[in-house]
Amino acid sequence: MGGSGSGNRWRYGIKGTVDASKRLDIRYLKQHGMLRSGYYSLSWNRGGEPTGNINVRMVSGESMTVIGKWRRDASEEWQPMEKTVYLAHTACAYGGSRSWFVCPYCSRRVAVMIIDAGYVACRHCLKLTYASCNEDMIDRSWSKRDKYKAKMGGDKGLYLKPKGMHQRTWQRLRHQYYEAEMQGWQWAAERFPMIKDWM
Structure with missing residues (x-):
């Protein structure tokens, strides 16, 4: 478990992602x-291209x-959908309240509902995961590397300390960057032995 290539990239059946x-x-x-309370229109885009839209009828504080x-695909006829999700409210520590969706399938209080194939449900019921969970050890190492690089600007x-950053912080981030980079190459070399000849 946790060894090189143990991530989902090298397996079939990768879960869909939130x-x-x-x-x-x-x-x-x-x-x-x-x-x-009222009617609202919402739409989604990916890469500047529209991917869907819905209308929402809100009953304030209730549903x-x-x-x-x-x-499912272009070969099928469009199917109508009308699903109601109830709301719940919890008190905040310093007054006021926080609103939640109540999943109609498992009754979990969640902040995010997913619309998929005629369902409106939480990610748990739709068996969705986050994209980062589908990364293998190589991807995770290089994701960490990229995070450190972004922090350095x-x-x-x-190569040059960003203005306003402490010397010690910059040196720590550079060390973490190169450590993550090397870890990624080590995982890659274990997964693809021919890479060792390049290192």
């Missing part, structure tokens, strides 16, 4: 004033009804 799904985030709805159409930060 990142690639149509999501309804209650925090987004609150921020845009959509938790008040959200998702109205739209769906189909990109490629330039590897």
